Amino acid sequence: DAGVTQSPTHLIKTRGQQVTLRCSPKSGHDTVSWYQQALGQGPQFIFQYYEEEERQRGNFPDRFSGHQFPNYSSELNVNALLLGDSALYLCASSLSVAVYGYTFGSGTRLTVV
Amino acid sequence: DAKTTQPPSMDCAEGRAANLPCNHSTISGNEYVYWYRQIHSQGPQYIIHGLKNNETNEMASLIITEDRKSSTLILPHATLRDTAVYYCIVRAGIGGSNYKLTFGKGTLLTVNP
Numbered sequence: 001d002a003g004v005t006q007s008p009t010h011l012i013k014t015r016g017q018q019v020t021l022r023c024s025p026k027s028g029h030d031t032v033s034w035y036q037q038a039l040g041q042g043p044q045f046i047f048q049y050y051e052e053e054e055r056q057r058g059n060f061p062d063r064f065s066g067h068q069f070p071n072y073s074s075e076l077n078v079n080a081l082l083l084g085d086s087a088l089y090l091c092a093s094s095l096s097v098a099v100y101g102y103t104f105g106s107g108t109r110l111t112v113v
Numbered sequence: 114d115a116k117t118t119q120p121p122s123m124d125c126a127e128g129r130a131a132n133l134p135c136n137h138s139t140i141s142g143n144e145y146v147y148w149y150r151q152i153h154s155q156g157p158q159y160i161i162h163g164l165k166n167n168e169t170n171e172m173a174s175l176i177i178t179e180d181r182k183s184s185t186l187i188l189p190h191a192t193l194r195d196t197a198v199y200y201c202i203v204r205a206g207i208g209g210s211n212y213k214l215t216f217g218k219g220t221l222l223t224v225n226p
Contacts, residue, residue: 004156033213042200042216043157056212090156092214101147101159102214 004105006091012111013081019110021076025093026103031055032074033102034066035090043090049074050096078110086112117201122221125195131188133220135201138182144205146177147214148186150197150222157200157216160186191224198222 005024013019025032031050035043045058049068068074072093078085088109092102118136125131137146145164149157161168161175163184168175174187188195200219205211 031212035214035216042198042218043214045213045215048212056210058213092156101149101162102157103159104156106154106156 004091004093004103006089006105006108008108009106010109010111012113015081015083015112017081018077018079019081021078021089021091021108021110023074023076023091023093023105025072025074025091029093029095029103030072031094031096032068032072033092033094034074034076035092035104036060037088037090037107039087046076081112083112086110117203117217119199119201119217119220121218122223125188125191125222125224127193127224127226128190131191131195131222131224133186133188133199133201133222134183135186136183137201137203140181140203141205144203146175146181146184147202147204148173148175149200149202149214149216150195151200151219152194152197160199191222193224193226196222196224 003026007022033048034046037043046060047057048055052068063079065077088107090107092104094102145162147162148160151157163175177184198219198221200216202214
């Protein structure tokens, strides 16, 4: 049973560019969350998608946007990249009605130069 | 979400039990205690969660005090592969409107040979 799959694994972008990161949730999961993890820090919640709608959003600017598709996969888009956006971006999936833990992917390492 | 406090680091000898403490003195009645760990360069991994009863699974045991203001994660026979950052997180269960996981800095557990 495949877990959470994220692509690409690594990415280098130039300041001011736009980037799209992709996530396929664990089979059977219908909810996807995105987190940003800077070096040496714990993951920070960006937003969560359920039923193709943004259900909750963390303290991130509008440059960060997302989408969830009918097959529950999701994309994270970041516009006008800043050097400070360099981080590990993690996707987590879950069942919306469960209190069980989230399943995380291995992340996409984004470097902005 | 209730705030959690964990020691920044702990050491444990291989084969011995690792006991990781967490304080969550402001926890509410409907909030669960979750534990995750993050091995270097990987996404966080769900370990266990509980509301007020002690819980055990194949990975660990969770002991929650009667007043629910603190908890201890127990790895009964630590191995070198258990070296990781361990996060204690408090979050509401079903019926809540806060879906995010709020990560602190966690406890770096180093298992020594």
